[in-house]
Structures are given as structure tokens and as C-alpha cells.
Amino acid sequence: MQFLSRYFSRAGGVSENPGDTRYGDIHFYNEFIDLWKDGSYSTPRCASEYGVQSLPFGSTMRKHINASEWFYSSRQMANRQHHPGGLVTNLIMVFSHFPIPFQCSQKQGDARGVQNCEYVKTADFIDRFAYFSQAHQATTYKVQTEHYRRYRNLLAPSGEGNTMCALYWQLNDVWAAPTWSSIDIDLNWKMAHYEARRFMAPVIVVLYSVKDDIAVTVVNDLTSKIKKATLQVDMFAWTNGFQPIYTERKLIDAIDSLSAEAVDFNVLGEVSITRVEKVNDLTYSLTVNATSLSPYTWISVSKPFLGWFSDNAFTMTEPEKSVTLHLRKPVELTDKDFGVCNLRNCGVH
Structure with a gap:
């Protein structure tokens, strides 16, 4: 007991x-x-x-x-x-x-x-x-x-x-x-x-609203402290592209292990895949480009496949991002087999 x-x-x-x-x-x-x-x-x-x-x-x-x-x-x-x-x-x-x-x-x-x-x-x-x-x-x-x-x-x-x-x-x-x-x-x-x-992820930064303010908590599930870290929060506007309209930085001496310290769619960026490279039979590398901020960016493959992307359903706050497709079984793909869209146009015919 x-x-x-x-x-x-x-x-x-x-x-x-x-x-x-x-x-x-x-x-x-x-x-x-x-x-x-x-x-x-x-x-x-x-x-x-x-x-x-x-x-x-x-x-x-x-x-x-x-x-x-x-x-x-x-x-x-x-x-x-x-x-x-x-x-x-x-x-x-x-x-x-x-x-x-x-x-x-x-x-x-x-x-x-x-x-x-x-x-x-x-x-x-x-x-x-x-x-x-x-x-x-x-x-x-x-x-x-x-x-x-x-x-x-x-x-x-x-x-x-x-x-x-x-x-x-x-x-x-x-x-x-x-x-x-x-x-x-x-x-x-x-x-x-x-x-x-x-x-x-073992270490995450959580942003949440408290009345009219934005609060930030850093969660550290590692078994060791995070020492002398810098927390940076960037605020973006849909109409201002990749340039933050406000940035706040805070120095953190240490975050203990296993702890937590306390839209108009027309302005969204257009996304495209500018490079597809076959690394080996089970791996493809591709580059995604965006003209401005791109929320819920989604990469798709037209052919059936068993596998996963290194990242997907992400928000692009920079003009370029590299992504890797990992396959369980070989599938022959070309650049025409890949597609990308975002909140602006996914599912629109």
C-alpha cells in the first residue's frame, strides 16, 4: 500500500x-x-x-x-x-x-x-x-x-x-x-x-494565451538539465512575409530535467517543390519553396507508398525547407509524382 x-x-x-x-x-x-x-x-x-x-x-x-x-x-x-x-x-x-x-x-x-x-x-x-x-x-x-x-x-x-x-x-x-x-x-x-x-518531442516550447497576454512554458523531458539556453519567440504577420514583426529573447540559466518552466488566405505564400532527388531505393530528398508564410504545408505522393516524410503538415516561416521521404518498400518516383499545397489551396479543384 x-x-x-x-x-x-x-x-x-x-x-x-x-x-x-x-x-x-x-x-x-x-x-x-x-x-x-x-x-x-x-x-x-x-x-x-x-x-x-x-x-x-x-x-x-x-x-x-x-x-x-x-x-x-x-x-x-x-x-x-x-x-x-x-x-x-x-x-x-x-x-x-x-x-x-x-x-x-x-x-x-x-x-x-x-x-x-x-x-x-x-x-x-x-x-x-x-x-x-x-x-x-x-x-x-x-x-x-x-x-x-x-x-x-x-x-x-x-x-x-x-x-x-x-x-x-x-x-x-x-x-x-x-x-x-x-x-x-x-x-x-x-x-x-x-x-x-x-x-x-523531449524538449518543446509551449505558447498559450492568458487573457490578453501570450505565456510561454519550456518543457524538458530529458534526464539532464538544459544549461544557458536562449528562448526566442518570433511574431509573424501574414502580410509581412518571412520577416518577424516582433522578436522577444530571454536567456535561461538552466531548465531542470523532467520539468516545465513556466486570416485573409490570399496573403498566404504559394508553395512548390523545386527539387526531387532519389538518394537510394528507399529514400528521396526534396526541397519545398514558399513565397511567404505557409501554414499547414502538406506534401503528397500520387503513387501508393508505404513510408513517411521527415516532416509534413508544417508551417513554413522561411523560404526553403528540405524534406526526406523514407520508404518501407521501393517505389520508383519522379518529380511529377510529388505535390504540395497549404491552407490556401489544399483540396481545391
Whole structure:
């Protein structure tokens, strides 16, 4: 019993409220709040399950359903939506952050009205929506996981904090459908899986809003201190290209190990792939260029492949970025097999 908390012992081994954020383990699902806001989340001892849905891209779905059924409210898509109310809540969540299609905006007005728009029932809508849904899922997982990680050794006056686990639901799909996973049925990484490599890195910088201010926490999960580091925060404006409009630097003497220290789319950059080089049978190197800031930059391959990119679903704050494609099995590719897009044009026909 020496390993059990006093609270657990007093409760006789079975808590009356196992989801108490001060002592217990929570599952967090709420589709009616701003999931991109740090303050929306609870601060438990452990968050062992949380998530939000996204759609696989059409290149996956069209292998598993009739191509004619690849639209949002089709019979097959509705049958594959096993989350009650998910057809509606996914629309509301996504279009609370991303622009409502112009075909719907004048008639329906806000995100809640999109469900009544006839354009949602067309094939043109769903490719763009699949991209938006993956970007929404990736950002949600990032904000929520970083919230839990920054509280790993912080304790609020309420008794909440010291959060020691964060497990999003779920890793991989067992079929082709709208799900909470970050890897689809064909083993393609969704945006959230690339984002997970960043928000689960051993050392991360977390930015979050506190009223009208921006706060910063550095999380260090290494087993050694980070000594004499410089923290730099750059603020960019969509209209100012790659040049920050404000920069703040702070010298940090040491960050203890295992600790946490406390849009108009027309202005987005155009992206292109300017170089593709075959390094060996299992590796391709490519260069991505952007004319200005490029959020949610997504690299795709037109041929089926089993593998992953060294980075993807990233924001470009510099004009050039090198990316490597790692393959599990050889696939012969040329520069014409690669594509790249961003928030400006992904999923637009």
C-alpha cells in the first residue's frame, strides 16, 4: 500500500469519483468548446484518453468505398460515421476555425448553419473538408497535449496539476472512416501524426494565451538539465512575409530535467517543390519553396507508398525547407509524382 495515495487508501481502493482531476484519471471529449484554446481543458493527474475526429484523404477512402459515394452525406459515408452526431459536430468544429465555403457563407451565415448547405452534399466539398478536418485534429491534439505536458510539475491552488500522462485516442485505424486516429487504414500518416512528433518531442516550447497576454512554458523531458539556453519567440504577420514583426529573447540559466518552466488566405505564400532527388531505393530528398508564410504545408505522393516524410503538415516561416521521404518498400518516383499545397489551396479543384 505504500505505493498508493492517501486519497486512494481512504476511499477503500475504489473511488466514488475516479475522474476527479485532483486525484484521478480522465477521458476528455467535448466537441462544443474551442479545442484550440489552452484554457478549454481540464488539468488532471492523468488524461488517458482524448481525441477528435478527422477524415482520411480521398486517395484512401476511394479504395474502400464506391467513388460515387465520396461526398460528405452519402449513404456509405454516413454508415461509416459511428460517432453519434459526428456528421454535424465535425462541420461545426472545423468551420469554427476555417473559412466557410463561399457557396454556403451567404445563406447559412455561421458554422452551425453549414450543415444545411446543399454544397456540403457535393463531391467538390469533401476533398477540401478532409484537409481542414485533419488540420483541425492536428491542432487540437497539439494544444491539448501541450497543456497536459506543461503541467507535469506544476500544481495550481485548486490542487490540479502534476499531470503525469497524456494518451490521445487513437493511433491507427482498423477501417476507412471518419475516426479519431492519426494513421489511416492504409498506414498513411495524417497531419496529427506529424504534429505528434513535434508536440511529443523531449524538449518543446509551449505558447498559450492568458487573457490578453501570450505565456510561454519550456518543457524538458530529458534526464539532464538544459544549461544557458536562449528562448526566442518570433511574431509573424501574414502580410509581412518571412520577416518577424516582433522578436522577444530571454536567456535561461538552466531548465531542470523532467520539468516545465513556466486570416485573409490570399496573403498566404504559394508553395512548390523545386527539387526531387532519389538518394537510394528507399529514400528521396526534396526541397519545398514558399513565397511567404505557409501554414499547414502538406506534401503528397500520387503513387501508393508505404513510408513517411521527415516532416509534413508544417508551417513554413522561411523560404526553403528540405524534406526526406523514407520508404518501407521501393517505389520508383519522379518529380511529377510529388505535390504540395497549404491552407490556401489544399483540396481545391
